[in-house]
Amino acid sequence: MRRLVGWLLATFALDLVVVIVTGGASLLAPGRTVGVSGFLLRTGILGGLLVGSHLLGPREPRHRSRLILTLLLLPTLLQFQFAGGRINGDGVMYYVYVRSCLKDFDVDLANEYTHYGLITRSDLGWPTKTGLRRSIFSVGPAVVWAPFFLLGEGVARAESLLGGEPDLSGYGPEHRNAVALGSLLYGFAAVLLIHGLLRRHFGEATALLAALLAWLATFLHWYMVQQPTMSHAPAAFAAALGVWLWDRDRGRRSAWGFFTLGLALGLAMCIRWQSGVLLLLPGLELLGRLRREPAALGRLAGLGALLGLGAFVGAFPQLAVWKALYDEWLLRYPPHGADFVRLNHPFVLETLFSSRHGLLSWTPVFWLGYLGFVPLLRRRPALALPLLAPLVLMTYVNMCSGDWWAGGSFSNRRFDSLLPILALGFAASLDALRAFVARRPQVALALVAVPLVTWNVTLAEQLRRNLIPRDDTAAFSRMAGGSARVVADSVGSPMTWPASWIFAWRHGRPPSQYDLLAGKYLFYRQNNLGGHVEVGAPGDEALLGEGFGPIVSHEGATARPFRDEARLFAPLDVPEDLGIRLRAVSPAGPSEVRVAVNGREVGRFLAGSQWGEHRVAAGAGYWRREINEVRLVAEGAEVLLDAVDFERRGK
Numbered sequence: 001m002r003r004l005v006g007w008l009l010a011t012f013a014l015d016l017v018v019v020i021v022t023g024g025a026s027l028l029a030p031g032r033t034v035g036v037s038g039f040l041l042r043t044g045i046l047g048g049l050l051v052g053s054h055l056l057g058p059r060e061p062r063h064r065s066r067l068i069l070t071l072l073l074l075p076t077l078l079q080f081q082f083a084g085g086r087i088n089g090d091g092v093m094y095y096v097y098v099r100s101c102l103k104d105f106d107v108d109l110a111n112e113y114t115h116y117g118l119i120t121r122s123d124l125g126w127p128t129k130t131g132l133r134r135s136i137f138s139v140g141p142a143v144v145w146a147p148f149f150l151l152g153e154g155v156a157r158a159e160s161l162l163g164g165e166p167d168l169s170g171y172g173p174e175h176r177n178a179v180a181l182g183s184l185l186y187g188f189a190a191v192l193l194i195h196g197l198l199r200r201h202f203g204e205a206t207a208l209l210a211a212l213l214a215w216l217a218t219f220l221h222w223y224m225v226q227q228p229t230m231s232h233a234p235a236a237f238a239a240a241l242g243v244w245l246w247d248r249d250r251g252r253r254s255a256w257g258f259f260t261l262g263l264a265l266g267l268a269m270c271i272r273w274q275s276g277v278l279l280l281l282p283g284l285e286l287l288g289r290l291r292r293e294p295a296a297l298g299r300l301a302g303l304g305a306l307l308g309l310g311a312f313v314g315a316f317p318q319l320a321v322w323k324a325l326y327d328e329w330l331l332r333y334p335p336h337g338a339d340f341v342r343l344n345h346p347f348v349l350e351t352l353f354s355s356r357h358g359l360l361s362w363t364p365v366f367w368l369g370y371l372g373f374v375p376l377l378r379r380r381p382a383l384a385l386p387l388l389a390p391l392v393l394m395t396y397v398n399m400c401s402g403d404w405w406a407g408g409s410f411s412n413r414r415f416d417s418l419l420p421i422l423a424l425g426f427a428a429s430l431d432a433l434r435a436f437v438a439r440r441p442q443v444a445l446a447l448v449a450v451p452l453v454t455w456n457v458t459l460a461e462q463l464r465r466n467l468i469p470r471d472d473t474a475a476f477s478r479m480a481g482g483s484a485r486v487v488a489d490s491v492g493s494p495m496t497w498p499a500s501w502i503f504a505w506r507h508g509r510p511p512s513q514y515d516l517l518a519g520k521y522l523f524y525r526q527n528n529l530g531g532h533v534e535v536g537a538p539g540d541e542a543l544l545g546e547g548f549g550p551i552v553s554h555e556g557a558t559a560r561p562f563r564d565e566a567r568l569f570a571p572l573d574v575p576e577d578l579g580i581r582l583r584a585v586s587p588a589g590p591s592e593v594r595v596a597v598n599g600r601e602v603g604r605f606l607a608g609s610q611w612g613e614h615r616v617a618a619g620a621g622y623w624r625r626e627i628n629e630v631r632l633v634a635e636g637a638e639v640l641l642d643a644v645d646f647e648r649r650g651k
Contacts, residue, residue: 022159039078050070068208072212079225080225091227097135123136128326130326144267148181153175179229190237193243194419195211202431220236220416222410222411231272239268242261253282261282262314265311286300358405358412361495372422372427373387387421454483459479462479517571523646536642538551544568544569548562548566561638565634576620580595582632583612585640593635596630607634
């Protein structure tokens, strides 16, 4: 019976793979396209067979946990097939590698860039000194996707032999679907490895719940399903494999074990360069052995050499690609630019708390990951102490990245290589919370009451403000949104504490303004404001402080009035010489306006009865990093301000 169930499992799993890769063709129902109902039927049968196989096998807790994880994979496949993405965002830049390597047998990406309409982009339009087009992306994902790309190639050729007309160019759906499926499976393998790692140190229930949090409460699920051709699911897998291997043989690692671990970590580094900090784990292990056995220096040096050799082999594809593209085996600076990582310029609060993909504001479960190292250090110091080094270092490096918000990211995707380490923090936090609740169950009851009381209080406040009708129906979305607004207006978003409170204390503004202001820049990198603040139109309210009135119209222009004093904010990456151009009018008669930057006056202008543009200048010494305050003081009649433009001097 077990063999029969095993054969059926393999048959239906293979059929499901073919359905996904082809976009709907089935081995079990030739000539018919599998839609949602057919896919549901297949996943339902697979789920039943998985349960049957479990019931027929040994009833071990670890098998039950893996069954639960695998059963959860089935609805994920449904989402992937009918609501998931394939190649989007930066995923194009990773996919071109695997297509070029396995179809053209080179890394000349010009034809791939041309296919995707990228060849005329300013950073890709000109060849490097080797005659090829540049890429700032890693080749590692293409390395691990290669078997899946070949699967897509095989399926497409089989379709061709059966009389179909599949796209064999490498850009077609079979290849795209297969590579995307590969990322999903690598992400799931990361979850299984994380679960296996956690089971060594925690109980079965804790390990399972922490693994589920790492999968479904972080960015991992998004990059398995919605943007699978980006590097993050493979990166999580490679990092989980490296940490799993490191933990398995700690203190008794053989020479082969060091080579294998180096190979895994080298591959992780090939996929995401920052994963190289995980090499600290075996490095610290060797230092610990040397401290205990100083006479074994020669043998330990040999083990270190094997570790280095494995890492070199794992990372070699990236080195070879850099040599081909830039004629350098190892780049002195990141290909993004020499200033992309500034280790003396961290964005600490922004990286963690900004609504622009802040790690903790978007994904609050990571609080458990970081805080969990407190009980982990106390109860399992031999495990936690070595892990602190890559945890702290990689967190800091991510804070120093040029675009600390990681572009169009879901949460902060650059923390993908830390998932297995933070999952240990999840588990330690869960254990600590469970013990705390066991000692003080009344606290758990109080925590249940908090959201109920909050809901009631915020509804009352909405009614007081007339945000919901007093005697009519209201949509839940309106009521819930209104409650969130009341909370944010009062104490700021709980997801951005304490950063929003620090902002409110520093700048004398409501903590809710932090959500809209932190992460905006006048000039810095992509999606900046171009130095323009549209005071007289909706959209830039986040940059306005107190003193401005509502939008009014005057002589064909819209503006905001201020009398006596008003303040606006100017966020910068670094201080620099700036000119400030203000378009203003004083309808009731001339009014002199003083302009101050961060409490120091930089100039004055006279606002007349007609619209006019006025300029003042402020050198770099007046400005500071991040949020600057520009204060306007009108000595006379009311002034209308249309727009403010900050102009970079000499640029």
